[in-house]
Amino acid sequence: MKIMTRMGDSSNVELTKSELRTEFEQGSEYAAKKAKIPVLTENEVDYLVDMFAAPTRIWGVQRGNEVVMTKDGCVNALNSSRMSSGVVAPVNREVGVRLFESMLGFDSMEISHNDYSVKPQRFLKALEMLHVELLMETTIFPLLYGFMPNLGLYYRPDGSFENPSDLMPIGKIDEARKTQEEAGKVCLEDCIEMSDCMVEMGADGIDFDTVASTGDAEFYSVLHACDHVANETGLPVEIGMSAEMVLGFHGQLEYNGKRLAGMWPHQQLQTCEEAGCAIFGPVSNTNTKKTVPWNLGKALTFVKACTEIAKIPVHPNVGMGVGGVPMFETPAVDVVTRCSAAMIEIGHADGL
């Protein structure tokens, strides 16, 4: 009997039960080998095979095992473009946030600008503060203010700093490192400025999202920003990563004596805990040429390695192209609900 599931690009694929099992095992082995962590157990793979073999369109956690949701990208799914799976609804973010609270029943929400990076948001600081202030008066659920540090915007041609990607190919390694350090300082200042101003607006926390998208220098800035926000303002910080491994564009940066380049999710978690982080969001990037079971097996192996040692809540990223979810702008519910439930039942996530 063939079982219908999907590839990482969301297209349909049929597998036998034996092939399905192999996909989960090989995905898990891939993650285990890369991060030097344990593979999924036989019982856990049994559960996953049964879940994917079931002909039902949707899946869910056992009653009582529900978790809480945190969110990135504000209401971009409502009023942004296809880039954010947005439907360009004529809804502003104040209305959108209220809809996420009341109509969708979200457990928490993040407020941010459509242009989601800290650099453009800093120029709109007063507007951002006002919208947070007003929403804090009209909503009940926790509201975090969020942005992507996005160190890449500080480099030419978008920014004023020399681009390390231009310097490294011509052998200017020291110069490439120096420009990352200098740009990182400005990024850190922006992260702190935008976080600090939300304290007096009443925000319930700060969400640093898509962290380390430009590698270890960005992660370094975020960890120091987190340390400042958590330890000096007392606001909780959520750190959501961008990739399963921190890229070593710089290669020599350390936090508390630990080299940031090459860190895998369970190592990222421990470093974020040291910086005072309240919620950590690990990422496993979806390989579009592999099946969803392969990608989910990989993601669960990374997540389990985090939840087994975590001192803080772990909220894995399960949006488009991460956490086993296909890289497609309208991911299908048959696989999204399975990835969602598996993160909790097998990954033991504290939230999503």
Added chain:
Amino acid sequence: MHMAHLLASSMGGIRAAGDLVARMQLSKKMRITEAKEYVADKLHVTPFDLSDPTMMRQLREELDIGTITGVPGIAKGLAAKARISQLLDIPINSVEQFKNKTGLHY
């Protein structure tokens, strides 16, 4: 995609008690089991009950901590959060800012 996650895994926010559990994760860094136990203890229910919209809809109205549907006279927005702050025995930043701005204290 949000709907898929909500149906599969979510506590349901203010439909049930997901917002309260999320507050404990944020403010005290509690993992899910500990956070649910803490909230359940404060509400005198079981952790299982916290995701039940039938039980929580009624209880939220009785506790006057905000309901998902529009009910005249029930605490909304900041007023609901002030009551949640007392109920869970945690400071909520926006409530503290409101107190500072108005000089109202309790």
